[in-house]
Amino acid sequence: MTKAYKVKQIFTPTRPAINTFVERAQTLNNHLVDALDTPGMQIVLYGHSGCGKTTLIVNKLNQVYEKEIITRCVEGMTYESIILDGFDQIGKYYTEENKTVGFKINPAVTISYKEIRATLSVGEYSTQKQISKKSFIPPQLTPRRLGQFFGEANICWVLEDFHKILREDKAKTSQLMKVFMDMSVDYEDLKIVAIGAVGTARQVVEYNHEMNNRVAEIYVPYMTxxxxxxxxxxxxxxxxxxxxxxxxxxxxxxxxxxxxxxxxxxxxxxxxxxxxxxxxxxxxxxxxxxxxxxxxxxxxxxxSDTLKAEFDKAIKVPNKTKYNLPSEILKAALENGKDEFTFDIIFSRLKHLQSQGLLESIVENMLNELCSSERSEILVYDDNSNKYRFNNLFLKGYAISQFEDNEPEIRRATGKSKKIIDRLIAIIENDISRLDDFEYEEIYED
Ligand SMILES: Nc1ncnc2c1ncn2[C@@H]1O[C@H](COP(=O)(O)OP(=O)(O)OP(=O)(O)O)[C@@H](O)[C@H]1O
Ligand SMILES: [Mg+2]
Known part of the structure; x- marks a missing residue:
């Protein structure tokens, strides 16, 4: 008899895939596995939102480590709160109930963990880790000590959304990575994996040049x-x-x-x-x-609510701005009628704004912004072809539906209305029906 799975264990849109995990391209896989196998090598995994960074690391770590601990960095999180979160989470490996995990921890380290823990009140971690003010760290809880706790338990520490940490705290956090790296003499698997948005790879090394050759910066592309x-x-x-x-x-x-x-x-x-x-x-x-x-x-x-929020974020400009450049760029991209477009195409379609003094450099900067999380990554840039495209058909479809009727009333009513859903489906269907030799340009005529 075949094993029975629940659907939610198989199709996991909001959690790392385990049962349906698909191995990624060999070069990417080898790069990551080599970095995991190299003592002292720290890792920065970066790429577009939703391209599979967390899933990849979770699946690969399971092959090497007892378990991983994931600290989710939130906007404005401080170094202190990161330390506290790591310390708090590693606690489950140092408590009585966990005698069954199958590996032995040096009793002296367990005692030292408990001593430090006793100096912190229960609420100390959970309430403070979300707040951007400085949290209290017991003086005994040095980076080295924390490294020892992770090393003894053979746990890898994953920092999700590294890019959200404040600047000065980022520098301290990269210092922490340096300490972990140096401790690999004692614990060869001791490692921090920082996961960041696309374009943030250098942020770890930026603050700490000594780490240049000891951080593997690994780009996770969109799936093929x-x-x-x-x-x-x-x-x-x-x-x-x-x-x-x-x-x-x-x-x-x-x-x-x-x-x-x-x-x-x-x-x-x-x-x-x-x-x-x-x-x-x-x-x-x-x-x-x-x-x-x-x-x-x-x-x-x-x-539809998420699409609206993402689109609004993409085209947001200050109130008094003469024209909405992100909107103008997106419209130009859509009017062009092709899946992919170059900077030159966009710029040449913005003639009406060039006469008002719009410069190439400003358009270029805005195109880059439209590819960043600051503007919902509504566009994606492909290094190889030097071209841009819409991140996905839903966002593209939503953009079309917003631009095609200029009535503010209709725009306001878009929410969950039947009309927009039908329109989106039509747009997406038209887009994909080119699989059946559909003439793409047709959807823009009428
Ligand atoms: N290799 C894979 N095989 C099967 N499913 C995958 C794979 N990678 C990712 N997924 C699925 O894709 C979705 C997004 O993956 P994941 O959360 O890992 O991406 P991410 O890059 O970490 O996203 P974010 O930028 O939001 O943190 C999840 O539903 C996950 O189950
Ligand atoms: Mg993730």
């Missing part, structure tokens, strides 16, 4: 079409489903390299069809195009 397809293939096997080839192709196309969209759509398909766990019968359950369309509809209905 075949990697996304493997998520579906892995999932369908485990749940005993059969996705029509066309459905797979469409999910791959709609996902635009973002695995979370793929997981979401597959999860929606299962929930709409009432599938909760691995099918029991002898034959797999067939998934057709109508199932996918329903799933897209559901996805957009749930996401």
């Amino acid at each position: 079409s075949s990697e996304i397809e493997s998520i579906i293939t892995n999932g369908e096997k485990l749940l005993k489903l059969k996705f029509a080839n066309k459905v797979k192709e469409r999910i791959v196309k709609i996902s635009c390299g973002l695995p979370s969209i793929c997981h979401h759509l597959c999860l929606n398909i299962c929930s709409i069809k009432g599938i909760r766990e691995t099918e029991e019968g002898d034959y797999p359950l067939f998934i057709d195009n109508q199932d996918l369309e329903d799933a897209i509809q559901k996805y957009i209905a749930v996401k």
Whole structure:
């Protein structure tokens, strides 16, 4: 009998994938595994939001370490609160209940952990770690001591969203990495993995030049079409489903390299069809195009608020600004009617603003901003082709729907209205139906 899985263990749009984990490209994988295997080597993993950084590190760490501890850095988090969070979380390996974890910790270190812990009140970590003011750290809790606690327990420390730490605290945090690095003489697996947004790779080294050769900066790209397809293939096997080839192709196309969209759509398909766990019968359950369309509809209905927020963030400008440059750039990109576009194309389409003194450098800066989390990463830049594109079809579709009717009333009413959902589906469907030799330009005529 095949093992039964719950759907939520298979399609995990908001959690690291374990059962459907797809190995990433060999070069990326080797780079990461080598860095994990090199004593003292610290790691910075960076890439676009949602490209699979956390999932990759969680899966790889499971192969090397007893467990990992993840500290989620929030906007304005301080060095002190990071130390406290790490200290607090490592506590579970030093408490009585954890005698069963299967490895021995030096009793002297356990005692030292408990002594420091006793100097902190229970609320000290949880309440203070969110706040950007300086927290109290017991003087005994030095970076070296913390390193010892992680080293003894063979735990790797992951700092998620490293880029959110304040500047001066970032410098101290990179100092902390240096201490961990130097301690690899005693604990060869002692390591910090910092995960950051795209464009933030140098931030660790920037503050600490000695670390230049001892930090592996690893870029995690968007997933390729075949990697996304493997998520579906892995999932369908485990749940005993059969996705029509066309459905797979469409999910791959709609996902635009973002695995979370793929997981979401597959999860929606299962929930709409009432599938909760691995099918029991002898034959797999067939998934057709109508199932996918329903799933897209559901996805957009749930996401419309998020799409609106992301789009608004992308085009936000100060009140008195003469014209909305991010909007103008996005419109130019859409009017161009091609999936990808260059800087020159955008600039030449902004002639009306050039006469008002708009400079190339300003457009270039704004294009870069539109690719950053500051503006929801609404655009993506591809180094190789030197071209930009929309991050995903949903954001692109939302942008089109905002620009096509200029009535503020309609814009205000967009929220969850049926109209926008229908329009988004039409746009996305048109976009993906080029798989069936659809003439792309058609959606912009009318
Ligand atoms: N290699 C993979 N195989 C299967 N699914 C994956 C893989 N990588 C990521 N996913 C799925 O994609 C989604 C996003 O992944 P993840 O959270 O790891 O991305 P991230 O880059 O850490 O995102 P963020 O920038 O938001 O922190 C999750 O639903 C996860 O399950
Ligand atoms: Mg992540």
